[in-house]
Every structure is written in C-alpha cells, then in structure tokens.
Amino acid sequence: MTVQTVSADRAPRAEQAPPALVLDRVSKHYGDSVGASALDLTVAPGELVTLIGPSGCGKSTTLRLVAGLERPDEGTIRIAGEVVADGRRFQEPEHRRVGLVFQDHALFPHLTVAKNVAFGLDRSPRAERRARVGEVLELVRLSHLADRYPHELSGGEQQRVALARALAPRPAVVLLDEPFSSLDESLRAQVRRDTTATLRETGTTAVLVTHDQTEALSVGHRVVVMHDGVIEQADTPEKVFEQPSTRFVASFMGDADFLPARVHRALLTCEIGIVSTVPGWADSDVAVDVVLRPHEVALRPDPDSPARVSAVEYHGAFVLHHVRLASGRTLRSWQPHNVRHPVGTPVAVTVAAGTTPTLLVDDRAVTAPPRTRSGAPVGRSPMSDELDQTFLR
Ligand SMILES: Nc1ncnc2c1ncn2[C@@H]1O[C@H](COP(=O)(O)OP(=O)(O)OP(=O)(O)O)[C@@H](O)[C@H]1O
Numbered sequence: 001m002t003v004q005t006v007s008a009d010r011a012p013r014a015e016q017a018p019p020a021l022v023l024d025r026v027s028k029h030y031g032d033s034v035g036a037s038a039l040d041l042t043v044a045p046g047e048l049v050t051l052i053g054p055s056g057c058g059k060s061t062t063l064r065l066v067a068g069l070e071r072p073d074e075g076t077i078r079i080a081g082e083v084v085a086d087g088r089r090f091q092e093p094e095h096r097r098v099g100l101v102f103q104d105h106a107l108f109p110h111l112t113v114a115k116n117v118a119f120g121l122d123r124s125p126r127a128e129r130r131a132r133v134g135e136v137l138e139l140v141r142l143s144h145l146a147d148r149y150p151h152e153l154s155g156g157e158q159q160r161v162a163l164a165r166a167l168a169p170r171p172a173v174v175l176l177d178e179p180f181s182s183l184d185e186s187l188r189a190q191v192r193r194d195t196t197a198t199l200r201e202t203g204t205t206a207v208l209v210t211h212d213q214t215e216a217l218s219v220g221h222r223v224v225v226m227h228d229g230v231i232e233q234a235d236t237p238e239k240v241f242e243q244p245s246t247r248f249v250a251s252f253m254g255d256a257d258f259l260p261a262r263v264h265r266a267l268l269t270c271e272i273g274i275v276s277t278v279p280g281w282a283d284s285d286v287a288v289d290v291v292l293r294p295h296e297v298a299l300r301p302d303p304d305s306p307a308r309v310s311a312v313e314y315h316g317a318f319v320l321h322h323v324r325l326a327s328g329r330t331l332r333s334w335q336p337h338n339v340r341h342p343v344g345t346p347v348a349v350t351v352a353a354g355t356t357p358t359l360l361v362d363d364r365a366v367t368a369p370p371r372t373r374s375g376a377p378v379g380r381s382p383m384s385d386e387l388d389q390t391f392l393r
Pocket residue numbers: 030033034035053054055056057058059060061062
C-alpha cells in the first residue's frame with residue numbers, strides 16, 4: 001500500500017491564473033438557521049481543499065452556493081475569475097464551470113457508463129465528445145466498462161464513473177459531497193486514493209466535503225474547518241492538527257484534552273507539573289488552557305502519584321489509557337500495543353519531550369502573551385492561585 005502524504009510545500013502554485021474559486025463574505029440564512037456566515041475562502045488552481053465540520057455546520061450549503069443551487073444573501077462568488085453570484089448577478093448552475101460528485105453517485109440508471117460520462121458534453125461536436133469520454137474513462141481506468149449500465153457496476157466503479165462525468169467538461173472546480181461515505185470500509189480507502197490521485201494527476205481544483213477527520217487531514221492540501229456557518233480555520237493539515245486556532249478545532253480535529261495552566265516566567269505549568277518553556281513569555285503571568293493530545297502524554301507507573309489509570313481501551317496497534325488526575329480531570333495517553341497499565345495503577349503523567357502544546361485564552365489559541373492596554377498581564381483565573389499554591393511557591 002502506498003501512503004500518500006501531502007504537505008503545504010507540495011500544494012500547487014499558479015501565480016498567473018486567477019484563483020479557481022473565491023468566496024468573499026458569502027452568507028446564506030434559512031429563517032433563523034445559519035447556512036453560511038461571511039465566508040471568506042480562496043482556492044488556488046489545482047488545490048484540493050477538504051471541508052469538514054459537525055452536522056449542520058454549513059458544509060453542504062457552501063457547496064450548493066458554489067454550484068449555484070443556492071443564491072447567497074450577501075457576498076460575492078467567483079469561479080476562475082468570473083463573478084457567478086453577487087448582489088446583482090446570478091449564474092445558473094448549468095452555466096458555471098463546476099463538476100459535482102455526490103455521495104450516492106447520482107448516475108442515470110437508463111444510460112450506459114459512456115453515455116453517463118457524455119452527459120455534460122452535449123454541446124460539443126460528436127467526435128470531440130467521443131474522444132473526451134474515452135480519455136476520462138481511461139483516466140479512471142474504466143474504458144473496459146463503457147457499455148455497462150450503472151446497476152452492473154460495483155460501488156467503487158460507480159463512484160469512478162461519477163468522477164469521470166464531473167471531469168469530462170473540464171470544470172474549473174469539482175465539488176465532491178461526501179463521495180466515499182456510501183462505500184464500505186475496505187473499498188473506501190482504495191477509492192479515496194484513486195480519486196485523489198486522479199484529481200492531482202489532472203491538476204483539478206476540488207472542494208471535498210467529509211465527516212471523517214482522518215480523510216480531511218490525509219487528502220487535502222488544505223483543510224477548512226466549519227462550525228455554526230463560519231470558517232473556524234483554513235490551513236494546511238499539519239497546522240490544523242498541530243496548531244488549532246480555537247478550542248473547537250482542537251477538539252473536533254482529533255482527540256484533545258484541556259487543562260487549566262499558567263505561563264509564569266516563560267514556564268508553562270499545570271496540574272501535572274512543568275509542561276514546557278514558552279520562549280518570549282519571560283515577563284508574563286497568564287492563565288491559559290493547555291491542549292494536550294493523547295500522543296503527547298507520557299505515563300509511567302509511580303506508586304507515589306495521585307493520578308490513576310481509570311480506563312484502558314485496546315485499539316490494536318495502540319492502547320488508549322484514560323488517567324484521572326488528583327483534580328478529577330482526565331487526560332488520555334496513547335501507549336504502544338504491548339504496554340497496558342491496568343485500571344487503578346498510579347501513574348506519573350508527563351508531556352512527551354519536544355511537545356509544543358497549543359495555549360488557549362478565552363478558547364482561542366495564543367502565540368504571544370496577551371496584555372491589557374496598559375501592558376499588564378491578563379487572564380488570571382482562580383486556577384492560577386491554585387497552581388501558585390501547588391507549584392510556584
Ligand atoms: N433548505 C433548507 N431550509 C432550511 N434550513 C436549511 C436548509 N438547508 C440547510 N438548512 C440549515 O442550514 C444549516 C446548515 O445545513 P447544511 O446542510 O449546510 O449543513 P452540513 O454541514 O452539510 O450538515 P450535514 O453534515 O448534516 O450534511 C443547518 O442548520 C440546516 O438545518
């Protein structure tokens with residue numbers, strides 16, 4: 001199996017061409033429900049963006065706005081440099097250079113594979129149409145099934161036909177709405193790899209909606225995390241996971257625990273002791289919450305520790321340990337599959353060397369010490385006094 005990783009460095013660059021897609025302060029409300037609120041997003045040509053968030057956060061609304069299936073209340077949408085929706089203009093979906101791939105594939109049951117793929121090409125001359133159908137079917141490795149009907153195909157093959165149909169008219173952007181969720185687990189990974197490989201190979205710009213955090217992180221050049229109709233963070237997968245911009249992103253994208261902590265003279269301290277140094281915070285004294293992910297938390301049995309293992313979950317390659325601290329708060333820690341500390345074991349809890357944890361003030365990540373207008377440190381909380389008594393006397 002080839003594992004494909006993508007980093008920001010490898011995201012495509014196309015300085016000359018206009019962005020493939022621009023959302024500029026785009027909003028859509030349905031009565032009291034917020035579908036999208038002042039969305040700002042620019043997608044570069046060839047970029048693959050994943051859109052993720054909890055149910056009802058506005059992912060489908062965003063795709064529908066781009067496709068022209070909804071009209072924005074406010075804001076401007078541009079596709080390949082052309083305004084397709086603003087306060088005055090509204091281009092109908094069939095005139096937008098957008099390809100759509102849905103969860104249920106939405107193939108025409110009475111048309112063969114080749115005719116399904118040709119569907120969006122009806123304005124091209126016949127010979128050209130036939131050549132293009134052949135080309136995209138080859139791209140998705142389905143040339144040998146051109147004369148079959150959708151019901152004669154597997155789920156994965158149907159998904160590839162849907163992708164070929166979306167790509168055939170050379171759209172500026174392909175929108176994929178949970179394209180793999182109807183496939184069973186074993187097929188999903190393969191179809192996902194094939195689809196992203198095809199999108200990359202053809203330099204196609206794509207926005208892919210998913211519910212799956214791992215999928216969002218592993219296939220996108222960029223991940224857009226939505227919550228309540230707003231974009232909470234749009235960043236490389238590494239940044240979204242390692243430097244979440246809000247408490248919501250930290251907890252939604254992977255497992256995260258939060259402990260009240262304090263940065264005092266550049267030392268980050270919390271209930272488990274000194275976590276790390278915080279360069280640049282030498283003259284601050286600030287109450288924060290520290291975000292700790294289970295892979296950053298180290299454990300070792302220690303009969304003198306007040307912390308106890310409270311639950312153990314076997315996940316195969318790794319074992320998740322839940323640890324109850326003296327305060328009653330819980331941290332989780334991934335351990336290798338051969339390490340299992342039974343429930344009740346007293347354990348010393350530390351943070352793995354090299355960890356640079358995210359610090360939150362008022363649920364937003366901070367990288368510099370917050371200050372009042374007069375320059376005084378801010379954010380002291382009752383927890384700071386508790387920590388003073390415990391660690392900093
Ligand atoms: N046609 C509609 N009429 C009224 N409210 C709507 C309509 N479409 C969406 N909404 C509301 O807008 C909000 C965003 O919905 P949307 O379908 O975009 O979310 P989503 O993130 O795609 O959710 P899911 O992951 O469950 O598909 C929700 O509160 C939803 O109830």
